[in-house]
Amino acid sequence: MTKVAVTGGSGFIGGHLVEALVSRGAQVRALVRPTSRTAVLDAAGAELVYGDLADAASVAAAVGDADVVYHCGAIVSDWAAPGMFDVVNAAGTRNVVDATVAAGARLLHVSSTDVYGFPDRGGLGESTPRTRRGWGYVDAKIAGEEAVERAVAEQGLDAVIVRPASVYGPRCPYFVEGCVELMNAGQLSHIGDGAATGGFIYVADLVRLILAAADRAGRGEIFNGTGGRPETWREYFEGLARVTGASPITTNLDKQEAFALAEKYEQEALAAPDAGDPALTRHAWAMYATDQHFSVAKARELLGWEPETTLSEGLAQVGSWWADR
Template identity: 35%
Template sequence: MVAYQGRRVLVTGGTGLIGSRLAERLALEGKAQVRALVHTWSKAAWVSRADVQLVQGDIRDPAAMAEALQGCDVVFHCAAARGGWPLCRATNVEGTRTVLEAAAKSGTARVVHLSCAAVHGPLFAEGADETAPLMRSGIPYIDTKIESEELVRHFSASHGLPATIVRPAPVWGPCSPGFTVMPVRQMQLGRWSLVDGGHGICNAVYIDHLVDALLLAGEREEALGETFLVADDYGITWGEFFEHYRRMVNTGPLPSVRSESPVARALRRPIRAIDWLLGPGPRMPEYEPAPLLVRGARSGLMRLRARLTRHAPFSDWDLDLYSKQGRLNIAKARTLLDYKPRLSLDEAMRATEAWLHDQHLL
């Protein structure tokens, strides 16, 4: 972390899972002068514990971005939105464009762009690496991440912007809502199931391992112009992964659902039809100008989808994620970044369990 000592660093998405931990470690371990861009003050409590300058602003605002970037050497672009198409496109695509334009105009800022391994789709072939094709899925968050990557490559080629893209596997550990807090809570309620007995390959990354990779991507010359997949690479199954949570919760054996169950198959078509209607374009407008009748229809479709997915608790994407992926190849990150997961699975799980106890979630 000596490389960051005294340097000015901007972290967008400073209140999120990844951005807040990155900002915290840059300040505490790297002794950097850290500036975190905060969109909503009420979410800034966690990151404000560290010696971090909090700057309120919106990545879609060119003036706010220019001011936040002033004097910075490195920008870690972690801000992103999940939700409908208009929100994801405005934040993940146009917001990224604003960040890149501000960085290019500064003439000094290096950019590390946080993407996700999901841009390759839910079905990884065994040994898939960064050259695997990008797969549009119809999911707003993922498809707009693909578009944002295209912008990074464009600015790198046309403006000479020094940039690196990092694609993490699903992130787990302290503060992770989707791959730690939610599964633990569902197990406590008796609602969590394995898919196909938990035999699928687990591609995931512990939060501090991802932060390690981001820090390396922001300092190494070999990283410029490159894209990196990042995972723990423990070589375990999802059953082995979730068994740690099951023991924390002290519940009985987890039930299993089949990835090709009759119920899941029967419900796929109506769920996909609803997703199409709620998707991008003029089919079902999302914003306030939409007629009252249309907004009511949107609301009704969303409620219907929620009911259907209760009977098929995993989406098509989840079923593939938990049952049909091969093991990701992170050799490029190991070679060019010298990335290596520093905690064993047991060590990372113990740290996660301690955090869950601290937060009164266990």
């Protein structure tokens, strides 16, 4: 029986991945925080190790004698307290890398197409340069990839990187639950005319890509993960409203005015951190205002993987889950 470790197992992607690994007969150990919701992991029969990515000892305990380590854990947000992205997403990844090297295991690192820095050109492949933007999540994800690549080059780590774009599906806390909440509160607008592509990938398709990459990819390879279609945020939000009964978006923000607002809101949040997160950040602006239709030709060619779920099909699954949740 294959022994695997999953960081971020209680999260959205991690939870779906654990269910798939268990269904394949793997013995799964998941690193979770003491405050994490673990119902999905408990139902799947995963072993739980309580700890934190910032704690090297708990990471080492979770990795243990694993054959494969799936690193899904991260702060997934466009905003966090100063320094937290570095602590969790960058330094935490270095802890996972060190533990995986020590265990002699294979590493599947879940990164993000955000590392490209939102170049706003559709169809770009994995050779596109990474670009720091001074935004916590983006820069820390780049630092995490660099830690993986250093260990591949200098310590012989057997690692593969998967870069998903906008992942959605049942149990998604940000692109489903969070967006529905904002839509119902009248606090979500299209940026521009909503025609920017989102790079949407249904979570089950992403899990299949992660498993295919872990099983078959060569050491050091990197793969984009999108649905392979140029679907827009307007299409996504209109479909999300339809399947959940959420209030449709009725307002538009000019792209440049929205960017200026994001800068203003960020400055206010830094000046008064107790007042809460900014209503709009530059990172969120880039996500909704720039083209994220990245190429998945490499995964098709080298892994035989194909995104199977169209946006309408994926949203129909979201709607079924929403009605029964």
